[in-house]
Amino acid sequence: MDKPFRVLIVDDDVNMMRTLADILAASGYIAETTSSALDGLGKLEANPFHCVVTDIRMQGMNGVEFQQVIKDKYGPIPVILITAYADHDLIVRGREQGALAFLEKPLNIPLLLSILRAIAT
Amino acid sequence: MDTFNTLTISLTILAAVRLIGALVFLDLFLQKRERKYILLCAGWLTLMAGSAWGLSTHLVRGEMENYWFSLLAGFGTYLVGCGALLYFNAIKYRTIFIGAGLIIAYGTLPLILPNLEIGVSPGVIVQALIALLVTFITLFKRKVFWGFARSSYLWLVALAVLADAQTLAFILGIFGPSNLGLGFCGTAITQFVAIVFFLHLEHSISTRQIRESESRYRTLSKHLEERVAERTLELHEAQEKLVRQEKLAVLGQLSGSVGHELRNPLGVMANAVYFLKLIQPDANEKVNEYLAILEAEIHTSDKIITDLLEFSRTKSADREPTPARELIKRVLERYPAPEGVTVSLKVPASLPPLFVDPGHIEQVFGNLVVNACQAMPAGGRLSLSARRQKDMLAIAVSDTGTGISPENMARLFEPLFTTKTKGTGLGLAVCRRLVEANDGRIEARSELDKGTTFTVTLPIEELARG
Numbered sequence: 391m392d393k394p395f396r397v398l399i400v401d402d403d404v405n406m407m408r409t410l411a412d413i414l415a416a417s418g419y420i421a422e423t424t425s426s427a428l429d430g431l432g433k434l435e436a437n438p439f440h441c442v443v444t445d446i447r448m449q450g451m452n453g454v455e456f457q458q459v460i461k462d463k464y465g466p467i468p469v470i471l472i473t474a475y476a477d478h479d480l481i482v483r484g485r486e487q488g489a490l491a492f493l494e495k496p497l498n499i500p501l502l503l504s505i506l507r508a509i510a511t
Numbered sequence: 512m513d514t515f516n517t518l519t520i521s522l523t524i525l526a527a528v529r530l531i532g533a534l535v536f537l538d539l540f541l542q543k544r545e546r547k548y549i550l551l552c553a554g555w556l557t558l559m560a561g562s563a564w565g566l567s568t569h570l571v572r573g574e575m576e577n578y579w580f581s582l583l584a585g586f587g588t589y590l591v592g593c594g595a596l597l598y599f600n601a602i603k604y605r606t607i608f609i610g611a612g613l614i615i616a617y618g619t620l621p622l623i624l625p626n627l628e629i630g631v632s633p634g635v636i637v638q639a640l641i642a643l644l645v646t647f648i649t650l651f652k653r654k655v656f657w658g659f660a661r662s663s664y665l666w667l668v669a670l671a672v673l674a675d676a677q678t679l680a681f682i683l684g685i686f687g688p689s690n691l692g693l694g695f696c697g698t699a700i701t702q703f704v705a706i707v708f709f710l711h712l713e714h715s716i717s718t719r720q721i722r723e724s725e726s727r728y729r730t731l732s733k734h735l736e737e738r739v740a741e742r743t744l745e746l747h748e749a750q751e752k753l754v755r756q757e758k759l760a761v762l763g764q765l766s767g768s769v770g771h772e773l774r775n776p777l778g779v780m781a782n783a784v785y786f787l788k789l790i791q792p793d794a795n796e797k798v799n800e801y802l803a804i805l806e807a808e809i810h811t812s813d814k815i816i817t818d819l820l821e822f823s824r825t826k827s828a829d830r831e832p833t834p835a836r837e838l839i840k841r842v843l844e845r846y847p848a849p850e851g852v853t854v855s856l857k858v859p860a861s862l863p864p865l866f867v868d869p870g871h872i873e874q875v876f877g878n879l880v881v882n883a884c885q886a887m888p889a890g891g892r893l894s895l896s897a898r899r900q901k902d903m904l905a906i907a908v909s910d911t912g913t914g915i916s917p918e919n920m921a922r923l924f925e926p927l928f929t930t931k932t933k934g935t936g937l938g939l940a941v942c943r944r945l946v947e948a949n950d951g952r953i954e955a956r957s958e959l960d961k962g963t964t965f966t967v968t969l970p971i972e973e974l975a976r977g
Binding site: 403405406409410412413416417474475476494495496497499 | 767771772774775776777778779780781782783785786789790809813820824
């Protein structure tokens with residue numbers, strides 16, 4: 391990676407958000423975290439990101455709505471959706487909106503890292 | 512004087528017998544409230560009135576007044592005859608009135624015609640004709656005696672012959688005015704016998720009716736008992752099914768929500784382990800070992816949760832023609848038998864293809880094969896065989912393992928029931944759900960220390976498509 395690859399992690403489970411950020415940081419990414427979609431939009435406003443990893447089920451705006459807003463406002467930023475639930479309708483909607491990937495929790499970290507690597511190169 | 516005494520006595524006896532007849536039928540009428548009894552009662556009363564009239568005229572005038580005596584005797588006999596015919600269902604009510612017209616016509620005859628030379632009025636002739644008619648009709652309509660003892664039938668014939676013989680004797684002049692008393696005694700006896708016979712008949716009819724209704728009641732109650740038992744079983748089964756479904760539904764909801772909720776903390780744990788491994792590539796052996804243990808246990812927990820979620824998911828079968836042999840072969844490739852277990856496969860390629868969701872059915876057989884292998888820790892023989900069973904295919908998975916005890920057999924397909932030290936108890940419950948979602952059924956037979964056979968019966972393509 392020539393320039394720092396910035397990933398925004400959005401999850402209302404603080405420990406999930408933290409551990410994921412630490413893994414990404416340890417793997418050479420710049421990971422920023424936030425626990426709500428609204429805060430996430432603030433971060434996106436402040437700084438550009440190469441990729442967004444967001445939980446689907448969250449208080450307030452859910453991950454798929456968040457994905458829609460990102461698409462409308464910032465264009466084609468790759469979004470990876472993660473969830474612990476069988477939110478079939480939301481997953482289908484996310485896919486239709488062009489989500490790059492959908493991962494179930496517990497996350498397959500090697501798979502996530504390989505996806506990120508693929509975006510970065 | 513002899514004649515006087517004989518006549519007095521015979522007429523008294525005759526009147527008494529007829530009174531008995533009237534009372535017998537009055538009693539029957541009061542018990543049963545049927546019109547035919549009142550007709551019979553009226554007949555006997557009329558007969559009694561005739562003999563009483565004869566007796567009183569004889570006592571008062573010294574000479575029996577013949578006209579009213581005979582007319583009442585004729586009319587009484589007519590009523591008794593009609594009652595008897597109604598009793599045997601040989602005539603209809605309206606027929607009685609036609610006959611009544613004839614009686615009145617006959618009754619007026621003595622007023623027009625001179626008294627017959629034989630000393631008998633037309634009333635007696637009417638009596639004889641009616642007795643003959645009753646006998647003739649009852650004989651003709653023999654079916655009214657069906658079901659009675661043959662002796663009853665013979666009794667009636669004998670009675671009719673007797674009654675007619677007596678009347679005939681009058682008509683032929685064997686009993687003339689000189690020995691009228693003897694004739695009346697004969698009449699009294701035959702009529703008494705008639706009443707006794709009738710009571711006997713009535714008794715045998717009611718006994719027969721009671722026996723018939725008893726047997727009908729027995730048949731009905733047996734039938735009813737059977738129906739009740741049948742319905743109770745159906746209800747019981749329906750209730751069991753409902754309870755099972757209810758349990759499954761609750762369990763499904765519970766396991767669904769718990770499973771999903773657990774995936775979050777499990778995900779965090781997995782991340783944490785991954786991170787620790789990532790930042791400590793040179794950690795000492797113990798740390799690495801314990802991280803590996805954590806990782807393995809997280810993986811096992813995730814597997815249990817996946818089973819739970821699998822169970823809670825609503826199954827709808829996406830059915831397609833699926834050759835049984837290929838399906839079983841795929842299962843054996845995916846879940847190879849451990850060392851020491853020999854596999855025998857008897858699923859002919861010539862069998863018609865199944866019409867099932869291949870994913871579902873592979874999961875079912877995968878589960879059964881894994882279970883079978885686990886039941887043979889010391890090795891054994893795993894047999895898979897299929898045969899056609901009408902419009903279905905029965906595929907059996909047998910092992911030569913430890914077997915299942917009868918008390919465990921009953922609970923085999925219950926969710927959360929397990930004999931394994933490690934297991935969710937959902938495998939067979941999921942199997943049954945999947946098989947049923949494909950319009951099939953699953954059964955198990957087992958013998959302790961000999962082995963277990965699971966038979967999955969599934970629809971075949973051609974018939975499922977109709």
